[in-house]
Amino acid sequence: xxxxxxxxxxxxxxxxxxxxxxxxxxxxxxxxxxxxxxxxxxxxxxxxxxxxxxxxxxxxxxxxxxxxxxxxxxxxxxxxxxxxxxxxxxxxxxxxxxxxxxxxxxxxxxxxxxxxxxxxxxxxxxxxxxxxxxxxxxxxxxxxxxx
Numbered sequence: 731x732x733x734x735x736x737x738x739x740x741x742x743x744x745x746x747x748x749x750x751x752x753x754x755x756x757x758x759x760x761x762x763x764x765x766x767x768x769x770x771x772x773x774x775x776x777x778x779x780x781x782x783x784x785x786x787x788x789x790x791x792x793x794x795x796x797x798x799x800x801x802x803x804x805x806x807x808x809x810x811x812x813x814x815x816x817x818x819x820x821x822x823x824x825x826x827x828x829x830x831x832x833x834x835x836x837x838x839x840x841x842x843x844x845x846x847x848x849x850x851x852x853x854x855x856x857x858x859x860x861x862x863x864x865x866x867x868x869x870x871x872x873x874x875x876x877x
Contacts, residue, residue, distance in 0.1 A: 747785045747789060753770050756769060760798075760825050800816055800825060814830065816854055833851055836851070
């Protein structure tokens with residue numbers, strides 16, 4: 731089942747944007763522009779990389795995708811299906827979504843103890859996942875997969 735491409739009012743729905751959106755959905759999020767372009771090369775050959783980058787910019791501007799930094803390296807894209815924060819394993823690049831309640835506790839702490847009113851929260855925790863810790867750091871170091 732393909733999730734319908736959400737676009738801002740007045741934004742054109744093009745086959746290129748739909749193809750990029752569908753590729754992100756197939757890859758499951760946390761994917762780079764290069765991974766998206768490679769996926770499209772298999773499923774929609776002939777789509778120029780520059781078109782992929784322009785579509786990613788448009789979909790991010792429209793609020794359909796989030797562009798996130800998961801530590802060092804390139805920007806990763808995922809569907810904008812709600813606010814969530816990330817924890818990344820520095821060995822295997824696996825990604826955990828941090829529960830909203832934990833982030834809310836941090837925001838409440840800042841408000842109550844420091845009179846700091848949160849406008850937007852971006853949290854990235856970098857560490858080592860249980861699997862890599864047990865394997866003594868011999869992770870695969872590949873794509874940012876969801877743990």
